[in-house]
Amino acid sequence: MDLGLTDRTAFVAGASKGLGYAAARELAQEGCRVALCSRNEARITAAADDLRDEADVPDDRVLPLVCDVTDEAAVQAAVEETVDTFGGLNVLVTNAGGPPSGAATDVDRADYREAVELNLMSTISMCEAALPHLRTAAAEDDHARIIMVTSVSAKQPIPTLALSNTARAGVQGYAKSLADDVGPSGITVNTVLPGYTRTARLEDLADDIQAETGQSYDEIEADWADQNALPRIGEPEEFAATVTFLASARAGYVTGVAMPVDGGRSKHVL
Template identity: 35%
Template structure:
């Protein structure tokens, strides 16, 4: 099975920590050169030096805020002029939790800019270089809420569904160029965002973090949360030549929690 990403270049959103950094780590091990994207330069500098360089990979980073569409467009356009991109990992921190009945219009607009519009801008910018190479992988780290909406995440549920539909449409249009577009649907994964959600839920219920964790893991057949590297392993496969005929899919990585075939 050909998993080699030697001489491939990957653009990885949210690459300074959590799932994004775990994906960068795996892609680098397969030989890819990685460009990490996030808002905080200090975290990016710390992250990029952790990546493997055994086969001459050259890693760098880009300070960008996906909520600012215009600056994202300018930054990615300038980047692609120097670095043809073969792999894009669309990954960004989720919208704040809250009931959909309490969400205001600007909450949706902000999330739409960050998650869908930024993905569209990036995909359009890298498309010519992917076509020229006859190789492209666009992988969106979304959520199991694409299949089953999650309680207390009204805005997130809405936007994640939009991203999944966007990705399926893209997959139909670009497959003939050797480009695939797929979604990964992580379940509850050990990240800073999950910790924050648990703490908020515990506070709202006037209970302990431990009780919330016990309740949440009790609903997962695997009886535990995912590790970031377990999500990253699926992303690495989808990015590889071996996954050339996997296209337009949404793959849950959730320990079996989604109760459907």
């Protein structure tokens, strides 16, 4: 299938490693020019170098940007630099790190505010910065996509991740609202909900569980895998393939969807 991504421009946030990096690499392999951002210059520069090597793309088609997505001015500047460098923007992938673990009453209001800034408000800032350019892309070549990274916890909360459960649900509501709002302009808006996927974030969560329960990493991973219909942990490439399809020209009639990539962990019927 030709995904129609050649010479499109994508901006992928939270992309120095993990799911964001995997999405950026897959989009680059499909022919996109890719801007990728994270908070740390050394990490995002190294990621851009890896991406050029692994996706075999020329230097001038990969743009590493230092941007903390909770900083609205930095988000605006990063999006503008992407458009100035590549001449437009077709695909926005919103993403950031995950909030700390904790049950609903173990965390306080300051923690909730921080999580909302990190995962919900950052998503809104990125969309607001990108929308003028996405409207132009939709009008010019009918290819404008927003994909928001959330979590399986948005559909089926994880008791020890109250901050994530709360902030991600807000993103789901925003995505559904935005899809209706910008649909008439030809922009699609979808969310991708990863389940347990092998990244540094998962190792951090395993460390928290180990500190609490004394379980080994293998036992923790087995517990996670047992929750899935497919009894294993996911790989970042499996997540990235779904993001890339939703970013593609072939997904032009898919909008407002919350797509789990979770090995069947979510047990809701619809």
